[in-house]
Amino acid sequence: xxxxxxKIFIKSGKGGDGHVSFRRELYVPNGGPDGxxxxxxxxxxxxxxxxxxxxxDFRHIRKYKAQDGEEGGKKNCHGADGEDVILKVPAGxxxxxAETGKVILDMSNKTEPVVLLKGGRGGKGNRxxxxxxxxxxxxxxxxxSAKEMWVTLELKVIADVGLVGFPxxxxxxxxxxxxxxxxxIANYHFTTLNPNLGVVDLDxxxxxxxxxxxxxxxxxxEGVGLGFEFLRHIERTKVLIHMVDAASTEGRDxxxxxxxxxxELSTYNKDLPNRxxxxxxxxxxxxxxxxxxxxxxxLKDEYEPKxxxxxxxxxxxxxxxxxLLWYVNDLVKKSEVDVVEFEPEMEIxxxxxxxxxxxxxKDEDGFYRVEGPRIERMLGYTNLESxxxxxxxxxFLKDNGILDKLEELxxxxxxxxxxxxxxxxxxx
Numbered sequence: 001x002x003x004x005x006x007k008i009f010i011k012s013g014k015g016g017d018g019h020v021s022f023r024r025e026l027y028v029p030n031g032g033p034d035g036x037x038x039x040x041x042x043x044x045x046x047x048x049x050x051x052x053x054x055x056x057d058f059r060h061i062r063k064y065k066a067q068d069g070e071e072g073g074k075k076n077c078h079g080a081d082g083e084d085v086i087l088k089v090p091a092g093x094x095x096x097x098a099e100t101g102k103v104i105l106d107m108s109n110k111t112e113p114v115v116l117l118k119g120g121r122g123g124k125g126n127r128x129x130x131x132x133x134x135x136x137x138x139x140x141x142x143x144x145s146a147k148e149m150w151v152t153l154e155l156k157v158i159a160d161v162g163l164v165g166f167p168x169x170x171x172x173x174x175x176x177x178x179x180x181x182x183x184x185i186a187n188y189h190f191t192t193l194n195p196n197l198g199v200v201d202l203d204x205x206x207x208x209x210x211x212x213x214x215x216x217x218x219x220x221x222e223g224v225g226l227g228f229e230f231l232r233h234i235e236r237t238k239v240l241i242h243m244v245d246a247a248s249t250e251g252r253d254x255x256x257x258x259x260x261x262x263x264e265l266s267t268y269n270k271d272l273p274n275r276x277x278x279x280x281x282x283x284x285x286x287x288x289x290x291x292x293x294x295x296x297x298x299l300k301d302e303y304e305p306k307x308x309x310x311x312x313x314x315x316x317x318x319x320x321x322x323x324l325l326w327y328v329n330d331l332v333k334k335s336e337v338d339v340v341e342f343e344p345e346m347e348i349x350x351x352x353x354x355x356x357x358x359x360x361x362k363d364e365d366g367f368y369r370v371e372g373p374r375i376e377r378m379l380g381y382t383n384l385e386s387x388x389x390x391x392x393x394x395x396f397l398k399d400n401g402i403l404d405k406l407e408e409l410x411x412x413x414x415x416x417x418x419x420x421x422x423x424x425x426x427x428x
Contacts, residue, residue: 013041
């Protein structure tokens with residue numbers, strides 16, 4: 001089965017925690033802190049693999065996680081960085097947020113690997129927190145958290161030209177005759193179940209890539225038939241070829257068919273009908289005499305005043321194909337955009353700063369001490385003399401688990417807690 005859609009879970013690596021340790025060497029009785037930094041977590045990386053043309057691999061494996069960074073070690077040893085997880089996707093893959101459906105990244109024009117989720121930064125070891133008043137910090141910085149999310153991968157085939165039309169109008173026969181593609185051909189509705197790609201080679205290095213888009217019928221944009229699954233592949237194309245059964249071998253009206261398909265395209269993406277279009281009136285070899293002139297004149301009178309050229313062709317005999325292909329080739333050349341690329345609709349926003357460390361302990365004098373960079377930062381922007389500021393201070397102690405740590409150490413009501421130059425008595 002042609003897999004052009006998959007939902008997967010991706011997660012970067014957590015940064016390794018900084019280490020707390022002190023030099024313990026002979027003849028060095030009071031060695032300073034020597035805790036090393038933690039390693040960086042691995043990234044989630046997407047890269048285009050030209051050898052892939054479906055998302056089949058992602059149907060079997062749904063979760064992808066980069067490696068965590070290692071914790072820092074003694075003697076200032078730096079923890080090892082985590083390995084990246086590299087996801088190979090076919091050209092034309094669009095990555096969307098699974099929850100909102102918004103585009104995050106389009107891999108159609110990406111020739112270099114793209115980091116989608118960065119791994120967490122490693123935490124700093126305790127050697128970084130030596131100050132004039134804190135010569136032996138017993139805390140280190142934790143590593144930055146991993147980033148995770150569910151994303152949807154959608155493959156939108158990259159082709160210059162999209163070949164559209166109702167079932168059984170001869171698209172597969174046309175594609176097999178003018179390209180190297182080998183689509184399945186039979187007289188059944190929805191014989192073509194996959195988007196078929198082919199390369200049209202013309203003289204003097206001219207040519208283009210064409211895609212046969214199956215399953216577009218009335219209601220396709222709302223999920224009727226198979227069209228909803230494959231309409232996304234038309235979004236990349238620069239030119240549309242509408243193929244109709246000019247001979248009405250199944251009793252269909254060619255003009256009604258064209259208008260129906262244009263309506264479905266517009267419902268799916270309002271910009272699609274505005275792209276250059278050509279009408280290929282197929283099966284003209286089944287029209288004779290006045291019937292031929294009547295049908296072709298009817299199509300030309302309806303569409304050529306709108307700038308849409310009509311070509312009578314026969315995909316079986318090859319009649320009119322050369323003229324059609326050269327005309328389409330010129331339209332492709334005039335296109336200003338090399339490959340239609342979808343702009344990001346959202347940015348992945350994760351908190352970028354790991355939590356600063358702190359330490360809670362009971363000193364030799366029986367006082368409870370709370371110190372560390374997180375405490376210093378809080379005191380720097382909090383006015384404890386105001387009622388609002390003191391309420392914030394109390395919530396800070398609770399939200400950061402400091403009160404819980406004090407109770408674990410056995411603090412009682414009336415005991416003194418010191419935060420650098422501040423003192424307060426503990427009461428519940």
